[in-house]
Amino acid sequence: MSKSSEIIKRDKKVISPSLTRDTDFVFKYGKGCCVFDADNKKYIDFSAGIAVNSLGYGNKDILNAIKKQLNYGMHIGFGDFYAEKPVEFVETLLKFVPKHLNKAFLSNSGTETVEAAYKLARWHTRKKWVIAFKNSFHGRTYASLSMTNTKKVQRDRYDPFLPVKHVPYADTFRFKGSEKDCINYCLNELEKTISNLKKDVAAVFMEPIQGEGGYIVPPKDFVKGVREICDNLNVLLAVDEVQSGCYRTGKFLAMENFNVKPDIVCLSKAIGGGLPLGVTLANDKIMNWVPGSHNNTFGGNLAACSSAIAFLNCCKKKKIWNNVNKVGSYMMKRLNKLKEEHEIIGDVRGLGLMIGVDFVNNKKDKSYNFKTRDKIVLKCKENGLIVLPAGKSVIRFCPPLILNKKEADAGLRIFEKSLKKVNK
Ligand SMILES: Cc1ncc(COP(=O)(O)O)c(C=O)c1O
Numbered sequence: 001m002s003k004s005s006e007i008i009k010r011d012k013k014v015i016s017p018s019l020t021r022d023t024d025f026v027f028k029y030g031k032g033c034c035v036f037d038a039d040n041k042k043y044i045d046f047s048a049g050i051a052v053n054s055l056g057y058g059n060k061d062i063l064n065a066i067k068k069q070l071n072y073g074m075h076i077g078f079g080d081f082y083a084e085k086p087v088e089f090v091e092t093l094l095k096f097v098p099k100h101l102n103k104a105f106l107s108n109s110g111t112e113t114v115e116a117a118y119k120l121a122r123w124h125t126r127k128k129w130v131i132a133f134k135n136s137f138h139g140r141t142y143a144s145l146s147m148t149n150t151k152k153v154q155r156d157r158y159d160p161f162l163p164v165k166h167v168p169y170a171d172t173f174r175f176k177g178s179e180k181d182c183i184n185y186c187l188n189e190l191e192k193t194i195s196n197l198k199k200d201v202a203a204v205f206m207e208p209i210q211g212e213g214g215y216i217v218p219p220k221d222f223v224k225g226v227r228e229i230c231d232n233l234n235v236l237l238a239v240d241e242v243q244s245g246c247y248r249t250g251k252f253l254a255m256e257n258f259n260v261k262p263d264i265v266c267l268s269k270a271i272g273g274g275l276p277l278g279v280t281l282a283n284d285k286i287m288n289w290v291p292g293s294h295n296n297t298f299g300g301n302l303a304a305c306s307s308a309i310a311f312l313n314c315c316k317k318k319k320i321w322n323n324v325n326k327v328g329s330y331m332m333k334r335l336n337k338l339k340e341e342h343e344i345i346g347d348v349r350g351l352g353l354m355i356g357v358d359f360v361n362n363k364k365d366k367s368y369n370f371k372t373r374d375k376i377v378l379k380c381k382e383n384g385l386i387v388l389p390a391g392k393s394v395i396r397f398c399p400p401l402i403l404n405k406k407e408a409d410a411g412l413r414i415f416e417k418s419l420k421k422v423n424k
Pocket residue numbers: 109110111112114137138139140207211212240241242243244268269
């Protein structure tokens with residue numbers, strides 16, 4: 001029996017069956033943009049540990065920063081004591097985000113940063129309802145799950161939920177009508193829903209690009225329209241940049257691609273440089289809650305904050321956005337060429353290195369081809385490429401942001417070979 005099979009067998013005995021493993025890849029170690037399995041087979045990694053390992057595996061700056069901090073201690077309980085590292089981290093981070101965001105609450109994961117944003121919006125406004133988008137993913141604890149709307153299995157048996165209304169997101173690829181009609185329809189629904197709730201709406205929560213829902217990039221006018229409606233109806237705009245943030249799209253915040261300023265921002269995944277970290281950002285006029293209204297034990301973890309400072313400084317030193325834009329547009333070009341050649345590729349979309357390939361049964365009816373998608377994910381793994389599914393019929397590419405053109409080519413060659421094999 002291979003080492004990987006043996007580990008999987010042990011895993012099945014003791015690990016919760018609620019986890020979702022799409023392939024039988026068993027991680028042993030990583031180097032740069034590659035990962036190696038328990039039997040030492042090498043793979044190109046187009047998933048980066050679910051959009052976390054943005055500087056790849058084994059980044060020296062991050063490792064050295066963590067090691068240095070470990071000599072002093074990794075935890076103090078920043079919710080109850082002062083310490084310099086978390087302050088230094090937030091001071092550093094604030095130089096990367098729009099100026100109006102000047103206060104931060106620290107936590108440990110995506111769902112926690114959303115949970116904090118939700119509580120902050122309700123605390124600050126004293127209002128009850130929030131609006132989220134259909135097909136969105138914000139996490140799996142109660143406030144975030146109340147907003148999450150991707151898969152049925154994620155919500156089944158968990159009601160009642162917190163007061164959330166879901167409205168349509170501008171998915172222009174599958175909307176039956178023009179882009180303009182799609183935008184108008186979605187914005188009208190949003191406006192109507194907020195108005196019907198009679199001034200009791202705290203915030204609209206949105207992903208600038210829907211991640212788990214299938215890498216859906218909305219039109220600029222939709223995002224601008226959401227901001228306008230929030231302003232007109234006196235509702236906060238909270239954006240979930242857990243997956244799209246930290247240069248994944250070429251800008252530090254994906255929202256910058258749309259020239260829209262959010263009131264509250266949620267970051268996690270890549271920001272910790274591989275260690276668990278969540279950050280909720282807002283202006284001090286909004287983040288004005290009182291001591292005890294929200295807090296935690298591990299937020300501001302010293303090792304995670306040291307890693308995050310090194311991550312941010314390294315992104316800046318490398319001018320990582322240049323590579324994201326260069327390699328991202330190269331990959332989009334190659335994938336668009338594949339789209340022309342294959343009836344089952346309905347759409348290629350994305351920004352920077354957040355790219356989705358949407359599989360259809362045929363280009364005309366755009367019906368979800370999840371069966372072929374699932375087979376290609378498995379075939380890629382067999383051929384030495386790690387990719388993740390997203391949404392009903394999408395394969396997402398969220399590689400480390402340091403991926404070079406040669407590595408992109410090698411990965412895409414495996415993707416093409418796997419696609420052809422499955423679709424022959
Ligand atoms: C946009 C978004 N928000 C929130 C989350 C939840 O993050 P976590 O799994 O760290 O709780 C995710 C995770 O994929 C995400 O993509």
